[in-house]
Amino acid sequence: MPLLTELILVYVSFYKYAAPHGAKKPDMFQDRKDAGQKLAEALQAYQNQNALVLAIPKGGIEVGYQVAKSLNADFSIIIARKLPYPDNPEAGFGAIAEDGSTFIFEAEKEWLAPEIIDRIITAQKQEIARRITFLRRDQSLPEITGKIVILVDDGIAMGSTMRAAIALCKNRKAGKIVVAAPVAGRSIVEEFSTLVDDVVVVETPPFFRSVAQVYRHWYDMSDQEALEILERWHREQKETMKIS
Helix, strand or coil, X not given: CCHHHHHHHHHHHHHHHCCCCCCCCCCCECCHHHHHHHHHHHCHXXXXXXXXXXXXXXXXXXXXXXXXXXXXXXXXXXXXXXXXXXXXXXXXXXXXXXXXXXXXXXXXXXXXXXXXXXXXXXXXXXXXXXHHHHHXXXXXXXXXXXXXXXXXXXXXXXXXXXXXXXXXXXXXXXXXEEEEEEEECHHHHHHHCCCCCEEEEEECCCCCCCHXXXXXXXXXXXXXXXXXXXHHHHHHHHHXXXXX
């Protein structure tokens, strides 16, 4: 490719995903519902395949609900929690899933004392237990062994919680693991492609920094809103069973 053409493509990409100062950037998704519907379109190969969609709360629940509904798949949640830095809770050095599967970035093990890591893991185990009780009503994780499992989140930035969820699915002998998200960094897609059977991501912006940047309407979902989506799913499934 000629150098001039490459420079033009880089400029166009930069303008599209990182608008100049003072200009509003274009949004890839209106909200999580819109993102879920677009992700479902990209996952149509799994429609009517008896797949199990497992959403990572709480942001992944609306996205996963839309995917499961479109694919005629089973739907539930898989609890995985970021391990936050003690002085910066917005950032994380790893994650832990509900079965205890833990992922920690190798470089961080040298910077954090073992007792600090243990204390943070204990706190996140308590939050996992709370979410299982409140969001899944103390129900066990659905059977995974031998199934097509589609792990869904509203986006993948560092990917630690998704890695912990992947580890859980491997421990439970999933038949096929699919990682699915509306947005992720290109390096994450490449890395996850070596970890699971399939990776489906709608958008991979070249200047991706955070999940929130690609949504027009972005906010932290409340426990109650997350629960209402899950209860809606259960009501709809009961209605479908009555009709059939």
